[in-house]
Amino acid sequence: MRAVNSTSNRAAVRQDEMACIGGRLLEKRHFLVRLLQAEMLQIDEPVGLPKDSADAACSTSTREALYQLGAVEAGAIAEIDHALEKIDEGTYGTCETCGKRISAARLKAIPSTCLCLACKRRQEARARARAEEAYSEPWRLASALDAEQAGEDSPELSVVAVRGRPNAA
Numbered sequence: 144m145r146a147v148n149s150t151s152n153r154a155a156v157r158q159d160e161m162a163c164i165g166g167r168l169l170e171k172r173h174f175l176v177r178l179l180q181a182e183m184l185q186i187d188e189p190v191g192l193p194k195d196s197a198d199a200a201c202s203t204s205t206r207e208a209l210y211q212l213g214a215v216e217a218g219a220i221a222e223i224d225h226a227l228e229k230i231d232e233g234t235y236g237t238c239e240t241c242g243k244r245i246s247a248a249r250l251k252a253i254p255s256t257c258l259c260l261a262c263k264r265r266q267e268a269r270a271r272a273r274a275e276e277a278y279s280e281p282w283r284l285a286s287a288l289d290a291e292q293a294g295e296d297s298p299e300l301s302v303v304a305v306r307g308r309p310n311a312a
């Protein structure tokens with residue numbers, strides 16, 4: 144069992160390819176760090192005169208957008224760090240979910256990936272389902288709070304629930 148695994152891992156990515164991928168990952172990481180630093184500077188800067196409500200709303204949404212961008216980059220940096228760790232450990236190129244080898248073409252296209260294509264697709268499908276659930280969650284939460292405050296089941300509850308899940312109509 145162990146022999147089979149080590150053989151398949153050794154065959155996954157050649158040593159010279161691994162060095163090349165490691166270099167690309169480090170390059171990408173430097174780029175993302177610089178981008179993140181630039182964005183953080185922008186977030187710090189425009190906090191001057193947001194007394195006018197329109198200006199305040201604008202700068203707030205700009206800052207939120209920057210924070211979201213920053214979160215995307217921070218996530219990408221963490222992913223790269225994880226991939227670099229796996230190169231060090233010698234587990235790079237193996238899917239973390241099913242343990243199968245990730246195809247060389249996929250690793251070339253997305254060097255920081257730690258999932259094979261099939262597992263990544265399953266993960267994305269689950270994430271989509273969760274996002275849809277999260278989207279309807281505020282409705283359910285609001286209606287639950289309304290009911291709690293009224294001290295009884297709110298008659299609006301069913302209306303709100305239907306609005307949150309169009310298919311339930």
Ligand SMILES: [Zn+2]
Nearest residue numbers: 238241259262
């Ligand atoms: Zn997999």
